[in-house]
């Protein structure tokens with residue numbers, strides 16, 4: 088078998104043991120890697136109903152066949168577990184040297200089980216695995232922890248670590264890596280913290296098995312150069328992801344004031360142009376030649392790397408329009424190791440609930456200094472307010488009541504990323520049907536919707552596009568393992584990816600073979616939901632009620648008086664389910680399961696909820 092090492096490293100934190108296991112070629116071809124591997128392992132190995140923060144949950148670190156090889160933007164790694172914030176399958180994809188180092192150590196995947204008795208760091212060097220004490224950095228942020236690891240092992244190792252957010256089981260804690268990146272929005276950092284696992288450090292020296300390494304090296308090196316040239320020519324990385332902010336403001340899709348508004352006259356103060364002017368450094372993931380991490384000095388003089396989502400949610404959504412203050416909030420999220428998107432949504436919801444009189448408190452939109460303090464107490468779970476904020480919007484609304492559920496901006500428990508879709512039906516569908524909760528990563532259909540279709544349409548073409556993008560973004564890039572930005576931002580054709588895959592594996596796949604894998608993974612994610620929640624129904628795929636509330640429509644601007652309509656959203660959802668071969672609840676039918684070679688999984692899930700023929 089080429090392209091895969093064929094090995095899994097299974098680690099048990101409770102009894103400090105580890106073993107190398109193998110997987111078959113059939114498994115590799117059926118699930119490919121990354122998200123595919125993680126989903127299948129969690130399906131096979133987790134008991135339904137387990138506590139995501141208990142010893143029975145498993146943390147998966149999974150790579151794909153092109154991860155870590157020299158080709159455009161392959162320095163990505165999937166971290167996954169049963170999510171503590173949604174209760175479903177959860178994962179994230181982050182830039183880190185782990186992608187290369189773990190494969191060079193001889194593994195395509197790690198499964199971490201059990202709970203350590205004391206704070207622990209795992210050190211993996213080829214076949215050696217060490218369980219090392221981490222009490223010295225337990226209680227410290229991700230930056231100090233990184234420095235501590237660098238001092239021990241140098242900068243060439245792959246590192247995943249958590250901050251105080253993960254340690255204290257903040258439900259939207261992320262996993263961080265050395266390159267300033269973070270992944271695992273659905274609380275994967277909290278799962279790591281629940282295992283008392285402060286960090287994973289990996290060093291590998293073996294070659295990654297490839298069918299034709301020479302051809303891959305030649306091809307990959309040339310393509311890295313071409314992507315770099317394309318980026319230079321397009322100028323994309325001058326503003327990187329933050330170029331989107333001015334556009335969202337212009338088209339009335341910016342999250343402002345807990346998504347009550349879609350535009351703000353001060354938005355220009357935190358846009359991509361201002362960010363580029365303030366740039367002090369640029370960071371990138373490994374094997375990337377279109378480095379997109381723009382770093383500025385924050386209000387306290389620290390280095391903070393900002394992307395669009397971070398600015399949208401910690402800036403516009405909180406009505407904080409001072410870039411260095413947004414940088415400070417972003418720095419704190421990175422250091423505590425909590426998700427910037429959820430953090431911005433949680434603080435926005437808190438300010439909104441206070442503003443509407445549903446709860447008392449002293450936090451207002453625009454108050455950056457208080458926001459810093461709230462991020463601290465949410466990460467440390469300090470006091471009643473800190474504990475409430477650490478649980479995310481859905482649980483906060485359940486606690487606060489008084490109708491606040493309507494403006495708690497989440498789907499399935501995961502907070503909505505920085506696109507205000509009160510009048511973007513297609514993007515609202517993308518958030519609604521994202522299987523890990525409201526994340527734009529699965530299907531960023533908003534540009535297609537606003538640039539190439541009629542905005543107010545709820546037509547079948549929007550459901551088709553959502554699925555097409557889910558197959559590519561939530562599928563292909565998440566299991567083959569590469570950053571999707573060359574494709575999205577520079578137009579680097581998808582056809583390159585089967586070529587890379589075939590060169591490393593020696594197989595002969597076309598893009599159509601990949602779409603079947605994508606659909607299989609999506610179907611299994613839905614089965615996972617049904618197994619966890621036998622009363623699953625289509626309301627789980629609804630966006631928040633405030634996007635349907637005429638009282639929440641903009642009073643001025645391009646979408647004044649417009650709002651989503653529930654009966655039309657239902658029709659769009661029906662199109663989506665129909666195109667996927669799912670029933671009216673949004674669950675794959677037996678026929679669909681059979682077409683995706685999921686007969687065994689369908690039989691298992693029928694013990695929990697009936698499937699339609």
Ligand code: PTT
Nearest residue numbers: 179180181182268269270271272394396426427564570571
């Ligand atoms: C991702 C989500 C995003 S998506 C952003 S900014 W974006 C936020 N980044 C955070 C951060 O930083 N620190 C922090 N404490 N919290 C953060 N929360 C938010 O997390 C990311 C880039 C970006 S920048 C995007 S879109 C693309 N995402 C990819 C993906 O998901 N898959 C893939 N194959 N390629 C991708 N390429 C791009 O990578 P989550 P990263 Mg993260 C500091 O993982 O859980 O999906 O959350 O991935 O390595 O940080 O790179 O405008």
Ligand code: SF4
Nearest residue numbers: 371372375379570572
């Ligand atoms: Fe990482 Fe950005 Fe490069 Fe993608 S484009 S690999 S997110 S630096």
